[in-house]
Each structure stands twice: as structure tokens, then as C-alpha cells.
Amino acid sequence: MTTTRPLRIALIGTGFMGKMHTHAWRTAPRFFDLPAEPQPVLLVGRRADATAEAAARWGWPEHGTDWREAVARDDIDVVDICTPGDTHAEIALAALTAGKHVLCEKPLANDVREAEQMSHAALDAPGVSMCGFSYRRTPALALARDLVRSGRIGEVRHVRAQYLQDWLSDPNAPHTWRLDRERSGSGTLGDIGAHSIDAAQWLTGQTITAVSAVLRTFVQSRPRRAAVDGLGGVADADAAHLPVTVDDAAAFTAHFSGGALGVFEATRMATGRRNANRIEINGDRGSIAFDFERMNELEVYDVENGDTQGFRRVQVTESQHPYAGAWWPAGHGLGYEHLFVHQAADFVRAVAGLEDAWPSFADAAQVQRVLAAIEDSAAHDSILTAVAAAGADERTSS
The missing domain is CATH 3.30.360.10 (Dihydrodipicolinate Reductase; domain 2)
Structure with missing residues (x-):
């Protein structure tokens, strides 16, 4: 049975994925026996009015416009990143450094350098990290x-x-x-x-x-x-x-x-x-x-x-x-929404140490290297472009 110990969540982003992740956090403990209860605490968006409206509609008790607040708060265990890709690295690196568990939407970052920086940081961080390639949960x-x-x-x-x-x-x-x-x-x-x-x-x-x-x-x-x-x-x-x-x-x-x-x-x-x-x-x-x-x-x-x-x-x-x-x-x-519920359930179990978090940031960094090779091949009309190798200390969970 689900325990009463809460896993307190701050969600960054009020768009399509923010709505989907909200639904997943609330639904997962109702269908899966989890070792902790996901507890939505704080919703963060760019615009105060839109964020307040989303928080009221989706049932988030607190809302704000500064993601740094979420990272700094002692009563937040998980930072869930549902923002455009250009913000992923800064938020995730700060959250990992603060000891938070991190769930980050895909793609992990906007370039290989940021993705590898995030992957390496995840290896040394005390918190669990996962990238949201949700179709794996079909x-x-x-x-x-x-x-x-x-x-x-x-x-x-x-x-x-x-x-x-x-x-x-x-x-x-x-x-x-x-x-x-x-x-x-x-x-x-x-x-x-x-x-x-x-x-x-x-x-x-x-x-x-x-x-x-x-x-x-x-x-x-x-x-x-x-x-x-x-x-x-x-x-x-x-x-x-x-x-x-x-x-x-x-x-x-x-x-x-x-x-x-x-x-x-x-x-x-x-x-x-x-x-x-x-x-x-x-x-x-x-x-x-x-x-x-x-499906x-x-x-x-x-x-x-x-x-x-x-x-x-x-x-x-x-x-x-x-x-x-x-x-x-x-x-x-x-349906489509079930993939995110499965993802939330797996993430909670990973935080509890019952299973590995997958896909890892290292898995997601490998995808980023493939994306970079594709763009390089297309830009140079290359017949064949090699995908960059992972670092020696980078572990994947695939």
C-alpha cells in the first residue's frame, strides 16, 4: 500500500506538459501501490496571472514565478521540469546541486555540451534523476x-x-x-x-x-x-x-x-x-x-x-x-495520459530505491549526441557522420 510519507513536488511549467504531469502525480498513487505519496506543493510559471489560474484549475496549493524558490526550499523533494529546452540545463543543474530529485522533459537539453554537463552532474548528485521519454511506458x-x-x-x-x-x-x-x-x-x-x-x-x-x-x-x-x-x-x-x-x-x-x-x-x-x-x-x-x-x-x-x-x-x-x-x-x-502516470509511478519507486531511474540523464545525453550528428550530417551534406562517443564515466540504463 501507499505510505503516508509525502514526496513533495515543485513543477516548473504551465503548458501542455505541465498539465499532463500534474494529472500523473495525482493519479499514480490511486492505481499503483507506491512507497511514498506524491504531493503537489508548488507550481511555477513565467506569468503570474496564468500561473495562478493554472494552479487553481489543477489544484496546486502554491504558485510563483521564480523557479529558484523551488530549488531553495527545504520542503521540496522533487523538481519536475516541463519548460522549453533552453531552460532545462540551468534549472536541472541547480536542483541537482541542491540535492533535489529531478524529472526533466525531453529532449534533455538544446545541445550536447549542456546534456553531458547534466549527465555528469546527475552521477555525482544525491538525488534521483530521470528524463521524460514517456513512450517507453507504453x-x-x-x-x-x-x-x-x-x-x-x-x-x-x-x-x-x-x-x-x-x-x-x-x-x-x-x-x-x-x-x-x-x-x-x-x-x-x-x-x-x-x-x-x-x-x-x-x-x-x-x-x-x-x-x-x-x-x-x-x-x-x-x-x-x-x-x-x-x-x-x-x-x-x-x-x-x-x-x-x-x-x-x-x-x-x-x-x-x-x-x-x-x-x-x-x-x-x-x-x-x-x-x-x-x-x-x-x-x-x-x-x-x-x-x-x-497504442x-x-x-x-x-x-x-x-x-x-x-x-x-x-x-x-x-x-x-x-x-x-x-x-x-x-x-x-x-490512452496517452497513462504513459505519464506510469512514469510518475516508476519515478517514485526509483526515489525509494526500489528500481533504477530510467531513462537516465546519460541515456538522454546519448540521444542528444545522435541529434547533433544528424544536424551535422544534414548541414554538410555528409554521406556518413559518426555519433560522438560517451564519456568514460557516463553510465546509461538502457
Whole structure:
């Protein structure tokens, strides 16, 4: 049973991820037996009025606009970072130095230097640290990892991953911080491509060692958000536009440390694709295939099936499947928000020393090195660009 000892949380960020993490902290102890009770204490945002409104709506008893307050307070155990990437390093490093436990949204940082600095700091810090690659907590993907790592599909030969969205397909869609390189670090590549990179390395147990990449920006500028009317159209054709300084789409091939070949695509301009996060892994004894738009299903192929060969659709909702047993009766599917509840539950258990925190900051720094190699390859029209090696003292949990 959940104990009465609280794990007191300060959440930094009042956007989409802030709302999702709030829901997760409140829901996790209601479905999982945890060694400590997550207790939301302080919500921190940039604007006082918006932060106060979010705190009231989401049920945070205190709110403020200075994240340094959260780091300095003795009654805060966990600092949960849900801000744009350009702020991750400063907040996380300060929190780790102060002895806090840290949960940081992905990507870990905006460049390799910051990511490695955070990874090294995490090794020496007394607190637990975790990066929020939430798709790892999808029951079907967790089952896929068990199958691949146990040898069920044999030697991995191919990794084929796509992450397709369409929310920027309309050239009149408004500008956001995600289209500003100074704040986001990169565009589609770091926003959703990073998930595919992390999933591929986590599922296979192999790291990406070299890439050959192409990046494209199809729409060079977009209207300021204030110039978009309530119906989604542009209110004034002559309204000011802001430049798009990141990629709209990325495509790359990858070499894996175990010999596998990878083919990756990420775009936020695939018209009609809302959140098609797909991955297929082919081995010499079988294959697995997953699409988040059917997140409760895993396709499994086994060459041992003889004259009944073919992909089988597995409904990953049974009590023995990863995470699923904590929720509904078999066949009653889960949704996107459940991944964050699973993440919160795992984080609490890691703080209690019952399991490792994963993905670690070192895992996330490895993803950052791959992102940097992709950008370097695309910038120099390179046939092949090596991924920088991890430091000798850097440990991953993959």
C-alpha cells in the first residue's frame, strides 16, 4: 500500500506538459501501490496571472514565478521540469546541486555540451534523476522490448521508425516557441524524432553510431499567434510573421552498434497523420511492429509459426502485460495520459530505491549526441557522420 510519507513536488511549467504531469502525480498513487505519496506543493510559471489560474484549475496549493524558490526550499523533494529546452540545463543543474530529485522533459537539453554537463552532474548528485521519454511506458512497447531483448525475434537486422504529425501542415498555422531554435534547440528532429531515436536504442539495446541525414524547412515564416483568429484562420493577411528557424522534417539512415540498419523519418507536416509514432524491428527469427495510433496493440511475427505464418495482433491489455494490470479489465484500452502516470509511478519507486531511474540523464545525453550528428550530417551534406562517443564515466540504463 501507499505510505503516508509525502514526496513533495515543485513543477516548473504551465503548458501542455505541465498539465499532463500534474494529472500523473495525482493519479499514480490511486492505481499503483507506491512507497511514498506524491504531493503537489508548488507550481511555477513565467506569468503570474496564468500561473495562478493554472494552479487553481489543477489544484496546486502554491504558485510563483521564480523557479529558484523551488530549488531553495527545504520542503521540496522533487523538481519536475516541463519548460522549453533552453531552460532545462540551468534549472536541472541547480536542483541537482541542491540535492533535489529531478524529472526533466525531453529532449534533455538544446545541445550536447549542456546534456553531458547534466549527465555528469546527475552521477555525482544525491538525488534521483530521470528524463521524460514517456513512450517507453507504453505497455505494448514495453512488451516489445521484452520480446526483442529475450531473443524472440533473433538477431536484429532492421529498425524502421516514423513519427508523423500534421499540426504544421497549414502554412498559416501560428508561430510557437517550438519553431524558434534559440528556445527549442531544433524542430521536428528534437521534438518528435528524439522519441524514435530513444525508442530504437532502448528496444534493441544497441546505440546509434553513425547517421546520414537530410533536414527540410518547408515554411520559412509563420504569423504571430496574436494574428490568428479564433477559428484558426489568419485575422489579418498583412500581420507580422516570425521566421521559422528549425526543421519541419527530418529523414536519416543509421548504423547501430550491433550491426543493425536503421531508417528514420520525422515530420510535423504529414497531412492526415495526427500522431503516427511507428516502429518496426526485423530480426532473423521474427519481427515486431507498433503504431501509437493503435497504442494498445503490438504486431508480432514469429518464423516458427510454420504454415500459419503472418503478423499476429496482440492486444496488450492483459494483467500480465507491463503496467496494464494496474488499470482496467482486459480489453479496456489505455490512452496517452497513462504513459505519464506510469512514469510518475516508476519515478517514485526509483526515489525509494526500489528500481533504477530510467531513462537516465546519460541515456538522454546519448540521444542528444545522435541529434547533433544528424544536424551535422544534414548541414554538410555528409554521406556518413559518426555519433560522438560517451564519456568514460557516463553510465546509461538502457
